[in-house]
Amino acid sequence: MPSSISSSEAMPAGSKVRLQAGFVRMTASDRPGVAQPVPARDIPPRPWGPILLGAAVLGMLLLAGWELYWRSTGVTPGYYNSNSEWAQQRRRIDEGEGGKTVLLGASRVLFDVQLPVWEKATGERPIQLAIVGTSPLPMLEDLAADPHFTGRVLVGVAPQVFFPGIAARSDVVPYFHKEGPSQRIGTWLSMHLLEPYFAFYDPDFKLNTVVKRQNWPARPGVPTLLAPRKLSMSEADRNTHVWDKLVTDSAYRELARRIWAQEFGHPRPGMETPEKARKVIDEQITRAAAAVAKLRARRVPVVFVRPPSSGGWYTYEQKYFPRAETWDLLLKRTGAPGIHFDDYPELQGYYLPEWSHIAASDAVRFTAALVPIVEREFKASRKEVFLAR
Numbered sequence: 001m002p003s004s005i006s007s008s009e010a011m012p013a014g015s016k017v018r019l020q021a022g023f024v025r026m027t028a029s030d031r032p033g034v035a036q037p038v039p040a041r042d043i044p045p046r047p048w049g050p051i052l053l054g055a056a057v058l059g060m061l062l063l064a065g066w067e068l069y070w071r072s073t074g075v076t077p078g079y080y081n082s083n084s085e086w087a088q089q090r091r092r093i094d095e096g097e098g099g100k101t102v103l104l105g106a107s108r109v110l111f112d113v114q115l116p117v118w119e120k121a122t123g124e125r126p127i128q129l130a131i132v133g134t135s136p137l138p139m140l141e142d143l144a145a146d147p148h149f150t151g152r153v154l155v156g157v158a159p160q161v162f163f164p165g166i167a168a169r170s171d172v173v174p175y176f177h178k179e180g181p182s183q184r185i186g187t188w189l190s191m192h193l194l195e196p197y198f199a200f201y202d203p204d205f206k207l208n209t210v211v212k213r214q215n216w217p218a219r220p221g222v223p224t225l226l227a228p229r230k231l232s233m234s235e236a237d238r239n240t241h242v243w244d245k246l247v248t249d250s251a252y253r254e255l256a257r258r259i260w261a262q263e264f265g266h267p268r269p270g271m272e273t274p275e276k277a278r279k280v281i282d283e284q285i286t287r288a289a290a291a292v293a294k295l296r297a298r299r300v301p302v303v304f305v306r307p308p309s310s311g312g313w314y315t316y317e318q319k320y321f322p323r324a325e326t327w328d329l330l331l332k333r334t335g336a337p338g339i340h341f342d343d344y345p346e347l348q349g350y351y352l353p354e355w356s357h358i359a360a361s362d363a364v365r366f367t368a369a370l371v372p373i374v375e376r377e378f379k380a381s382r383k384e385v386f387l388a389r
Helices: 048-072 083-094 107-112 115-122 137-144 172-178 181-194 207-212 250-261 274-297 311-320 327-334 360-388
Strands: 017-020 023-025 101-104 152-156 232-234 240-242 302-306 338-340
Touching: 083 172, 083 181, 101 107, 101 137, 107 152, 107 232, 107 240, 107 360, 115 360, 137 152, 137 172, 137 274, 240 360, 250 311, 274 302, 274 327, 302 327, 302 360, 327 338, 338 360
Parallel strands: 101 152, 152 302, 302 338
Antiparallel strands: 017 023, 232 240
């Protein structure tokens, strides 16, 4: 059957048909011996230069509109803590900075501890290796296996992440060991040409992420959990603080609390019964004890810190991760000192807008109060390790 868009209409054998000026359809008889004839079509003349220019201008206008939209909501450019950026900081240990203080933990250590304040107090800027939503144990084990590391380790303990062994971003460790030249180049280009200048470049504002979080109709059997939203701003060396929008925008703050509240009504998966919970907690503490023992054998002091939490998070942690069965047991079995915010008045009374992280301005004061305590514990721990040998 002839088609309005096909060149396969039946024509008399051996014929050439001129369909339009500049266009000739060639038939099989025009190419004797060619088994698979390919139609030859002339491309009609078009103003390709203006077309290309128009497409480029349209693309730039759309990009500018997307950028201006996000900036109008309070978003500003910043680094976004990719695996490559974590690996970049981790690599410093093997490139001559193995004697430095390293910070491990989940988002509370990442957001609450301010590197400039630490540097001002001690003269040393720590290497920030904490990462959101992830137990620090894989990173602690990695340092324990690295002979280049001879410094000090501060390990943050967020109970709901540390003791269940949550590993949302633990792939950063194997990524660090396998990262290739092209990935490093891509990170350099991203950090120098894109992240410092474009607000929309943050993963939280990707188009597919924005589409997924729209208020779509509920479907049977599909959970309607809200994914965590942007909570922080970061610098090139991963110094990070809570995003001011959580403090200034009450609606956004309530959204963040509502997202966290999805966790509060039930225990972590795999910890549904007291027996299961004890088994999981024991496994994590056993891993921590083994890693600490390796580090202490190299005279590397380790100090644990329990950063503040409040409101719904504190209540949840008290219910499912009571101190006597988690924190106290961790310190006992590792033999390492610990700093629990409940034990120090100077580590209390800060504003945590969504109950889990200290507001940026208060994080400065918190770090200033934390550093002398940490330094004292490091000094005592190093002396203890030295005498033990």
